[in-house]
Amino acid sequence: MKLSFIGTGVMGKPMALHLADAGYDVSVYNRTFSKAQTLEPKCKAFETIQACVKDADVIFSIVGYPKDVEEVYAEVMQYAKKGAILVDMTTSSPTLAVKLYQQAKEKGFFMIDAPVTGGDLGAINATLSIMVGGDEPIFNQILPMLKAMGSTITYMGKEGSGMHAKLANQTVIAGAVIGVAEALIYAKEKGLDLNKMLNVITGGSANSWQAKNNGAKMIVKDYEPGFFVKHYLKDLKLVLEEKGNLNLEVVEKVAKAYQILEDHGYGDKGTQSIIEYYLQNMK
């Protein structure tokens, strides 16, 4: 079975390598060719999308923003074999995912949306959680490939459902991370020892992955990403684009805070840097 993988960045590189390790014949493409070359000899690197995808049975992608997804699939649908399965794993727009699904159908392809959580470590260790939208029989065909990249694979429903699930997941994080930031700011203002405070928080019903991991980083002002502010802001904007008449007040607040952080030069910092929004009293 011939596979293509488009986008061999921090996430895509280990994911493509896992597919190769699982015995698939994997072609890779990256906008910066030298990055694709680092996957050789396990994968074969190509300089154009056309060359990369023309013989592929299944084509995966994980790129940056919805506009990148749109550009990539405009080309893919021009050059891929009829009957190919296209799997976008970028966290992207559910509306775009539905549009691409329909275009693919019209042009004789099958499209699946399959964004992931678990970060670079999840990609490296093949422990990603993958949320899948699209036709279930197609999902079942690619399941062995997804299992090579992740440890939790969840079929969420029709086209776009994988993207919606990922956005809902990011919504949970919005509340969790800002709650930790407001609590630490309050505790600091009241002169409490923040490490003791975090021990209390993580010892009971306030505990969360965000408190344990990003809380500890907030205390020492370690803003290394982790998960980039600019990428998380993209995700939250997608939630707001998709929310319709829903009243998602906390997502709105958190998106606003991250927008202000990005405007202040924090786009390439980790999401834990939201504590600076409070420390600097940014407006």
Added chain:
Amino acid sequence: MKLSFIGTGVMGKPMALHLADAGYDVSVYNRTFSKAQTLEPKCKAFETIQACVKDADVIFSIVGYPKDVEEVYAEVMQYAKKGAILVDMTTSSPTLAVKLYQQAKEKGFFMIDAPVTGGDLGAINATLSIMVGGDEPIFNQILPMLKAMGSTITYMGKEGSGMHAKLANQTVIAGAVIGVAEALIYAKEKGLDLNKMLNVITGGSANSWQAKNNGAKMIVKDYEPGFFVKHYLKDLKLVLEEKGNLNLEVVEKVAKAYQILEDHGYGDKGTQSIIEYYLQNMK
């Protein structure tokens, strides 16, 4: 050593019984005398605060609201022995805790603030987390008693620090619980299977105690408390009273949502009922 325990409700009853089981001579008082009587014969029940506290070396309390705390200690400080240690374990106002600490000092007592987390199960199993403010030597004197009631005892600093720590803890929960609610509302609107969604959420960096426990209850609309809306709203209002110039936007949003829930008759429901704020689009 003679101890008194004031307030033998859902929390106070098992806490007082643990002290008795640890070998202390425990007198108990409750506004409703019959509730205090249910602790006999392990503890001795009294019909007045005066009779309950007059011989005590250490007096504990866990009552409802700051005004109850104020009333209780007005009486306690009238009738307790000079040199007695007074320990308020109610989640109450840090400002009131500081005021009572000073009054106690003037009148020849020692005052400690020691609110708890862990709920009724933590009280029953003696696994409470107890956050302590006040003079450290006094803290050390009562530490064996606190250890009879809790498994994590943290000395947070001077008078009021225990209360501040508890309020910071409640602030973390505010973000966590509302993030879960907004995510589930989004997922529901997009037609996703909410149980699958919660599995995804709890499998990664969105995971939290609130998602795991209250998320599951939100899905099936099980609003049994748990932790009462009316009590949590009290805690959030205390945070807002104490925050000074801090910009705690999410606490404000969440307090507003719970106020609206209380106004709609949800005061005696569990905090997970915040999902109804979104489902009913309450204003």
